[in-house]
Amino acid sequence: MHALLSSILSAFSIPGEILTYDTPSDGNINKTYRVSLRHNGEVRRYVVQGINQYVFPRPDHVMENIRLVTAHLRKKEPERTVLHFYETADGALLTAAGGEVWRVCDLIPSVTHSGRPSPMAAEQAGTAFGHFGMLLSDLDPKGLHEIIPGFHDTVSRYQALHHAAAADPLGRAAEVQEELQRLLALEEVACTLTRLQQQGALPLRVTHNDTKISNILFDPTGEHPVAVIDLDTVMPGLLAHDYGDAIRSAANQSAAEDDLRGARMDERILEAFTAGFLRETGTVLSAMERETLYLAPIVMTAETAVRFLSDYLMGDPYFRPRYPGHNLQRARMQMRLAEDLFARRAEIAAIIRKYLP
Numbered sequence: 001m002h003a004l005l006s007s008i009l010s011a012f013s014i015p016g017e018i019l020t021y022d023t024p025s026d027g028n029i030n031k032t033y034r035v036s037l038r039h040n041g042e043v044r045r046y047v048v049q050g051i052n053q054y055v056f057p058r059p060d061h062v063m064e065n066i067r068l069v070t071a072h073l074r075k076k077e078p079e080r081t082v083l084h085f086y087e088t089a090d091g092a093l094l095t096a097a098g099g100e101v102w103r104v105c106d107l108i109p110s111v112t113h114s115g116r117p118s119p120m121a122a123e124q125a126g127t128a129f130g131h132f133g134m135l136l137s138d139l140d141p142k143g144l145h146e147i148i149p150g151f152h153d154t155v156s157r158y159q160a161l162h163h164a165a166a167a168d169p170l171g172r173a174a175e176v177q178e179e180l181q182r183l184l185a186l187e188e189v190a191c192t193l194t195r196l197q198q199q200g201a202l203p204l205r206v207t208h209n210d211t212k213i214s215n216i217l218f219d220p221t222g223e224h225p226v227a228v229i230d231l232d233t234v235m236p237g238l239l240a241h242d243y244g245d246a247i248r249s250a251a252n253q254s255a256a257e258d259d260l261r262g263a264r265m266d267e268r269i270l271e272a273f274t275a276g277f278l279r280e281t282g283t284v285l286s287a288m289e290r291e292t293l294y295l296a297p298i299v300m301t302a303e304t305a306v307r308f309l310s311d312y313l314m315g316d317p318y319f320r321p322r323y324p325g326h327n328l329q330r331a332r333m334q335m336r337l338a339e340d341l342f343a344r345r346a347e348i349a350a351i352i353r354k355y356l357p
């Protein structure tokens with residue numbers, strides 16, 4: 001690995017001798033290495049990432065979107081930290097080595113919340129993701145590639161689950177009948193936002209699409225966001241998805257996506273995140289967006305359950321499992337959380353109303 005990392009770094013004209021490297025990522029998709037280099041007596045740190053080409057068949061499109069979005073963010077707020085990717089000698093943001101496609105960016109000294117954030121950190125996270133969406137609200141989504149077609153098309157995600165259960169290539173369907181039935185019970189409500197968007201009632205915007213709380217870097221105190229990361233899925237989408245996915249990942253009792261004990265909404269985190277998010281985006285939202293936002297946490301959590309369960313049925317081709325049955329466990333947790341969010345939708349709607357300007 002040492003030699004591979006070295007050759008990647010030199011393709012990006014980054015000089016120095018590798019001191020250490022490790023793999024920090026709790027991501028399910030890309031391969032990530034943190035690398036320390038010494039150059040002229042100084043230590044510099046970088047993130048080297050191998051892009052998962054099963055998930056991202058066009059890494060060049062991923063990087064074009066990232067270039068566009070980071071340039072827009074930098075132009076609007078030059079003083080703020082934005083991910084910075086290196087270019088090869090011929091101006092490319094990617095290099096191929098060892099059968100993979102790689103990119104390199106500066107490592108931003110920071111901590112992430114992979115567990116539950118404090119309410120204060122959750123409010124800050126809401127502000128960070130909300131601010132991100134607000135700054136991008138004047139960027140035309142037509143200028144961006146659709147990186148993963150139908151990424152948050154909940155209707156197609158449900159169709160894929162029906163197909164996976166019918167095809168049942170590994171004979172796993174019998175064991176997940178209960179999960180299938182319970183997810184089916186949520187199908188209609190979970191598909192509401194996609195249907196409204198298809199009818200033209202909800203606007204497409206430039207959105208992040210993967211607003212897990214761990215995709216915000218905080219300063220070492222863990223309270224102040226420094227940067228929004230994981231821009232791979234920045235593309236046209238619904239702002240509601242960004243709100244909903246953050247609530248899914250942060251406002252529960254455990255935040256580990258496979259921990260069943262966490263499958264209950266934490267109303268303090270819901271409120272804190274919502275306050276921050278709506279302070280930034282409240283004035284941008286259309287009347288229909290305001291009215292339907294309360295559905296977003298249910299939609300995103302049910303959709304994530306559907307994706308994990310489909311993947312389990314198909315033999316885990318997409319989400320890297322860390323133990324056998326991991327994707328089923330993830331699906332169960334997300335399904336239960338979605339049920340809790342659905343049962344408590346009036347509570348969510350009331351909190352949103354409280355913070356809408």
Ligand code: GN1
Pocket residue numbers: 026027028029030055209210212230232233257304
């Ligand atoms: C994936 O990139 P990563 O590992 O943080 C996935 C998200 C899911 C998430 C669930 C491109 O996120 O959509 O919500 O796993 N990203 C992609 O943990 O599919």
Ligand code: MG
Pocket residue numbers: 027029210230232
């Ligand atoms: Mg991601």
